[in-house]
Amino acid sequence: MKKCPSNMIELMHNYLDEEISPEDELILREHLHECAKCSQHFNDLKKTVAFIQHSSHLVPSDDFTAKVMARLPKERKTVRLSRWLKKHPMITAASLFFALMMGSLFTTWNGEQQFSVSTKENVMIKGNTVIVPEGEVVNGDIVVRNGSIKIEGKVNGNVTVIHGEKHLASAGQVTGEIEEINEIFDWIWYNIKAVMKDTLKTFEPE
Amino acid sequence: MESLVKNRIKAIKKGDQNAYAEIVEIYKNKVYQLCYRMLGNRHEAEDVAQEAFIRAYINIHTYNPDMKFSSWLYRIATNLSIDRIRKKKPDFYLDAEVRGTDGLTMYSQLASTDASPEDTLESLELQEIVQKAILKLPEKYRSVIVLKYIEELSLQEISEILDLPVGTVKTRIHRGREALRKQLGHL
Structure with a gap:
């Protein structure tokens, strides 16, 4: 029996890797045809590959992904926050609105340092003090900013003093509520009440 | 598929951990299979496959996008499997x-x-x-x-x-x- 060419095994593997030139393939085929030993070797190799390829595919446990995620190091806080915000657009919008509201209220609280009064009717103004003189009647609400009010006459309505003091003389009379606002929280509360009142008014029948 | 993976990796690099769950879902079978065939034990394969995903996450910044992500992931899984084989060798x-x-x-x-x-x-x-x-x-x-x-x-x-x-x-x-x-x- 003739000795097999030494490169036959290599050609077989090149064939299995699908990296064989047509000429080499022809040489291989011819040799396999006449050499039982090499033919057996080649068949065994092909069978081996088939066994490996057809080995069953296993799958990991169902909670594989959950387990991996649980073992990951904690992510950065900013990322968690931004994802949370994306998931809850309503809360985000509401809190943004609230923050802006608070901001604007705060600026108006600090910003308006000028004395002002809502009505000029039947009142006297002395410096930063509004006086409702004895015997005079003011119809409607009075709001005084950055000043004080002295009531000696009568007010048919509410009196509100922001950043100031109220002095009610014994003869003075106020039919509505009388309020002094000197703290930021009072100011916020006052604004909220004002908004609520306005809102309710719009719903009231004419 | 590749573009989805690229997209998710960008999110992960920014620190979005949830994007990583999708990556794990896509590759878990392949990675598990690789580990199982290397180790021949389901329990160990599961352990090493998980470890591979965690390593990939931690080292995501060293991933070079010119390479296929799967190739990078398989490299980590292969290396970890080989490490495990070496550690447990009984018949030296x-x-x-x-x-x-x-x-x-x-x-x-x-x-x-x-x-x-x-x-x-x-x-x-x-x-x-x-x-x-x-x-x-x-x-x-x-x-x-x-x-x-x-x-x-x-x-x-x-x-x-x-x-x-x-x-x-x-x-x-x-x-x-x-x-x-x-x-x-x-x-």
């Missing part, structure tokens, strides 16, 4: 390389004689024999064979994953196939 002497065979150990020289041809009709049994034969391969042949025949990757991809020249990958596949033939060819 059997793994000593046989001189002149470039990495073939006593394992691959042992003929597998524990199965008679009748038994091989039993598919489950055959599975076991095949897995045992793979496990008898030294790591460097085992990894190329698993990547080629279980993961069905091209020589090019395997060369990228293992960071070896294509020629070396080819040689290892040839030797690995020969070693397997000695165990499985007669069935």
Whole structure:
């Protein structure tokens, strides 16, 4: 029996890797045809590959992904926050609105340092003090900013003093509520009440 | 698919952990399979596969987007599996390389004689024999064979994953196939 060419095994593997030139393939085929030993070797190799390829595919446990995620190091806080915000657009919008509201209220609280009064009717103004003189009647609400009010006459309505003091003389009379606002929280509360009142008014029948 | 993965990786690099769950879902079967064939034990495979995903997440900043993400992930999984094999080696002497065979150990020289041809009709049994034969391969042949025949990757991809020249990958596949033939060819 003739000795097999030494490169036959290599050609077989090149064939299995699908990296064989047509000429080499022809040489291989011819040799396999006449050499039982090499033919057996080649068949065994092909069978081996088939066994490996057809080995069953296993799958990991169902909670594989959950387990991996649980073992990951904690992510950065900013990322968690931004994802949370994306998931809850309503809360985000509401809190943004609230923050802006608070901001604007705060600026108006600090910003308006000028004395002002809502009505000029039947009142006297002395410096930063509004006086409702004895015997005079003011119809409607009075709001005084950055000043004080002295009531000696009568007010048919509410009196509100922001950043100031109220002095009610014994003869003075106020039919509505009388309020002094000197703290930021009072100011916020006052604004909220004002908004609520306005809102309710719009719903009231004419 | 590749663009989805690229997109998710960008989100992960920014720190979005939830994007990583999608990546795990996409690759978990492949990675698990790779680890199982390398280790031959379901429990260990699960453990090493999880470890691979965690390593990939932690080192995501070292991932080079020019490389396929799967290749990078398989590299991590292969290396971790090999580390695990080395740690647990019980029969140290059997793994000593046989001189002149470039990495073939006593394992691959042992003929597998524990199965008679009748038994091989039993598919489950055959599975076991095949897995045992793979496990008898030294790591460097085992990894190329698993990547080629279980993961069905091209020589090019395997060369990228293992960071070896294509020629070396080819040689290892040839030797690995020969070693397997000695165990499985007669069935």
